[in-house]
Amino acid sequence: MADNGTERLTRTRRDTIKYGGAAICSGLLAGCTGMTDSERETGPTGNSDYSVSMAPNGEITLDTTPEKWVPYGGDYADMGVALGQADGMIGIGQTSEYYTDIYDELPGVSVDTDRIAENDLVENSMSMELFYEMDSDVHLIDTEMLKHWFDWSRADIEEIHNQVAPFVGNMIFRRSDGWHDHRYYTLYEAFEKMAELFQERDRYRAFKRFHDEFIADVQTRLPPASERPSVMLTFEGMNDPETFSPYRLNDKGTSKKQWSDLGVADALAGTGTENLSTNNRGELDYGNLLEVDPDVLLIRGHEQKSATEFRDTVLANMEDHPVGSELTAVQDGRVYRGGYLRQGPIHNLFLTERAAKQLFPDEFGDVTSDAKLFDRQRLSDIVNGEF
Structure with a gap:
């Protein structure tokens, strides 16, 4: 990605996000060696560290739940809302493609659309400077999409991953793009990954039960x-x-x-x-x-x-x-x-x-x-x- 001449901010990565493996999993996209089950529960040093792994970005390890987060699409935005994280969403890929009117039917559920519209990634040409300005704790974005749709280089991705926050995400809405040669996830597989990220497994399980009951009821009524x-x-x-x-x-x-x-x-x-x-x-x-x-x-x-x-x-x-x-x-x-x-x-x-x-x-x-x-x-x- 071409540098527009603006001096970029540089700083030490915040202490609240730590990475598993060396050199961001040896280039970010290769994945990392997983921890044992006990380490996933308590962390390798006995604290509350936990890890999340999702293709293509590999495994990241965190010692606190992300408070500020940015999704590319409405799918991951909606997952965060479903997990009770609406207040932490500070931006989005395209505001116009994130439909929030349905939340009006759900008492107590809402999204501050004005706030996320201020950090519309596409409107800002997917500027790396905007990523620095947002200072998010995690980016729910498929990095291969950044490379093939927005001309980001591997160096660009690693810079934001190291200097701002890690990437976790997978483009799941269709399966017809040749560049998407990494694993796909179903909606609920990706949703479960987000539940791991935000440490909301119980809420995810309650939501999935609700979904499964609803789908089963509808399917029994089909001709x-x-x-x-x-x-x-x-x-x-x-x-x-x-x-x-x-x-x-x-x-x-x-x-x-x-x-x-x-x-x-x-x-x-x-x-x-x-x-x-x-x-x-x-x-x-x-x-x-x-x-x-x-x-x-x-x-x-x-x-x-x-x-x-x-x-x-x-x-x-x-x-x-x-x-x-x-x-x-x-x-x-x-x-x-x-x-x-x-x-x-x-x-x-x-x-x-x-x-x-x-x-x-x-x-x-x-x-x-x-x-x-x-x-x-x-x-x-x-x-x-x-x-």
Whole structure:
């Protein structure tokens, strides 16, 4: 990464974060030799040290829980909120892609969006100086993403890791990027890592029980697979779309979790269409969509709209389009918002509820209805530490 000429701050790493292994695990990305189970509980010297290991960044050892933290995406931001750490979030990768309105339905759960917007990493061109200014205790960011999306060098990463705070994180929302050759994690595997980081294992277990019960209940109410609709997931942020970026539902990224849990068929199966990725930016036009003609069409990029606002703009324009109006999904009024790109565990509960109503309205109620499929108060209690 080019130096912009600003003199960088240099200082000794704060005493509260310590690293396992030598030279930041020999280059940060190679991983570290793990401690024994007893050392993980009490630390190698008998104190309260603990370690967290996550690909690609390797293992870090801490002697206190991070108080200030910065995620890149809304997925890790939401994980921190779910673990009761909202007050410590001081920045984020992109404020516009972190959806917080759902917290309004959870008593006692909120995020200071003005504060994190002041430290929007992308708005600040992922400046290394901003990392120094934030002075966070941990960065929830996949370092390979920094290299391939923002041109950070290994030296840049090691500098911030050493001089400011370590990196813990893995890009999990999709699995189609060639550069992501390290381990992937499911949503709850990554969430568990964050619970280890913030020492909130009990709250994580309570949250996972809540999630598992909710998903099991929804799945018992689903129709047989032969009666479920074929679904195409796309992205297009315009109100009057002409082309669409394809998302494959067979990709196991966390942004598809609700569709996987609902067992829907990918309308693009067998077409040879590849999932959107860093290198694949191909788009489909209405003619391509008509060849597939899915029962349900999902369009991402409209999460600031309500279900009604989406129908009154995007769907209405498709109904007026000479080719788009021929789509079965358009004629049946089954074109919906496609959900967040980066969803965390709280997001996922709301998005699964919404998806169930989108796909199976006869069973779960119309998507514009107020029907609720999980207990908001019980979820709030878990997030607020009452479980």
